[in-house]
Amino acid sequence: MDFTLWDIVRNLLIGLQWTVLLSLVAFVCGGIAGLLLLVARISDSGLWRALARGYIELFQGTPLLMQLFMVFFGIALFGIDVSAWMAAAIALTLFTSAFLAEIWRGCVESIPRGQWEASGSLALSRLEQLRHVILPQALRIAIAPTVGFSVQVVKGTAVTSIIGFTELTKTGGMLANATFEPFLTYGLVALGYFILCYPLSLSARYLERRLHAPA
Amino acid sequence: MPLLRVSALHKYYGDNHVLKGVDLSIEEGEVVAIIGRSGSGKSTFLRTLNGLESISDGVIEVDGEYLDAARADLRSLRQKVGMVFQQFNLFPHLTVGENVMLAPQVVKKTSKAEARQLAHQMLERVGLGEKFDAYPDRLSGGQQQRVAIARALAMSPKVLLCDEITSALDPELVNEVLGVVRQLAKEGMTLIMVTHEMRFAREVGDKLVFMHQGKVHEMGNPREVFAAPQTPELANFIGAVAQVG
Numbered sequence: 285m286d287f288t289l290w291d292i293v294r295n296l297l298i299g300l301q302w303t304v305l306l307s308l309v310a311f312v313c314g315g316i317a318g319l320l321l322l323v324a325r326i327s328d329s330g331l332w333r334a335l336a337r338g339y340i341e342l343f344q345g346t347p348l349l350m351q352l353f354m355v356f357f358g359i360a361l362f363g364i365d366v367s368a369w370m371a372a373a374i375a376l377t378l379f380t381s382a383f384l385a386e387i388w389r390g391c392v393e394s395i396p397r398g399q400w401e402a403s404g405s406l407a408l409s410r411l412e413q414l415r416h417v418i419l420p421q422a423l424r425i426a427i428a429p430t431v432g433f434s435v436q437v438v439k440g441t442a443v444t445s446i447i448g449f450t451e452l453t454k455t456g457g458m459l460a461n462a463t464f465e466p467f468l469t470y471g472l473v474a475l476g477y478f479i480l481c482y483p484l485s486l487s488a489r490y491l492e493r494r495l496h497a498p499a
Numbered sequence: 500m501p502l503l504r505v506s507a508l509h510k511y512y513g514d515n516h517v518l519k520g521v522d523l524s525i526e527e528g529e530v531v532a533i534i535g536r537s538g539s540g541k542s543t544f545l546r547t548l549n550g551l552e553s554i555s556d557g558v559i560e561v562d563g564e565y566l567d568a569a570r571a572d573l574r575s576l577r578q579k580v581g582m583v584f585q586q587f588n589l590f591p592h593l594t595v596g597e598n599v600m601l602a603p604q605v606v607k608k609t610s611k612a613e614a615r616q617l618a619h620q621m622l623e624r625v626g627l628g629e630k631f632d633a634y635p636d637r638l639s640g641g642q643q644q645r646v647a648i649a650r651a652l653a654m655s656p657k658v659l660l661c662d663e664i665t666s667a668l669d670p671e672l673v674n675e676v677l678g679v680v681r682q683l684a685k686e687g688m689t690l691i692m693v694t695h696e697m698r699f700a701r702e703v704g705d706k707l708v709f710m711h712q713g714k715v716h717e718m719g720n721p722r723e724v725f726a727a728p729q730t731p732e733l734a735n736f737i738g739a740v741a742q743v744g
Binding site: 396398399401402403404405406407408409412416417420421424 | 549551573574575577578580581582584586588589590591592601602605606647650651654
């Protein structure tokens, strides 16, 4: 059976859709989890801080691939049947949350101490301080590095091909085997990632310049 | 019964004993100026009064609120003790009006309309009613500090703490801020201020507290204390300040 170039591209586009979907899920869920993690990480309770720190260091200090295996095979140990898609989404969410929490902590800590003191002196609770005073200011600083990190998430989805999730890389692998054209196929796969990531990198750079320029 | 009473207050930073047993009592409506060299513990002391600095030993009582090393209900204490800072610390992402409205809305659950009206009143009080919709970075230092005062007043505190509130200002802007403070004193506000403005302390203060090495070293009516300091440390300090000023 012969494959035309269009056959390859068409199949890769289907894989690309899954890559985009997985990236979005990981980024949105990871963002929500990361926000909760951030609150714990800068809480005034030492226990919460330690737990959040442990979590972040665990996920920053191990390869994404191992995390993926842990989720995929670990959940199966409890007798729960977990699909490759589910395992991929969970593992990438955990990974993303740890990194985003740490990026955002840096942004929160760059807000001058006086903002905490002034809002605290007005009797705002810690969560109210975060919600009304600290996070709105930290958000502005956080946008560029957050968008920048999204590139890592997109590229990170590639490892989920190992557990059989048919995203872009997995699709590419199957096509390479069927067509005996690995260079062409993987070249197109790489191009697919580049098309997703390059605009993100560009906008991160643009936002960085725009939001950091003096008012 | 004094409005604020501090007894045997101690504070350590690690091994550093910065407050070594401070006793002070302040009546409602009193204007208290705290002076002393840098490192005397005066700012640290002021910051313990609303819980910005924890204390190691002793007791602080403000209008029925009770604070010691073990327990502190900071939320209710801070509704009674307002604070204004050297660096203004306005919230840069909010307009002047929103800066003043925030705490009444969030902490006291005042409705937005009421908070807005309150903010207008407070800004009028410091002479900045027309700046309601401006952002803080469009204001001069003196104007920012007056907004900070309005922001603190909007919570109707029993006591207002002022931590060197004119020290970061250009000289020509100092008087507009002192004018607001003078007006507050006249209206009967209880004020505790750490200050380098000796003339202002003498003119407006009811009580002068000279802190030295973590203790209240000398205290009394400002005019009398300045005219006849009882301790060589205060005499030296006044002499040193007079030379510069």
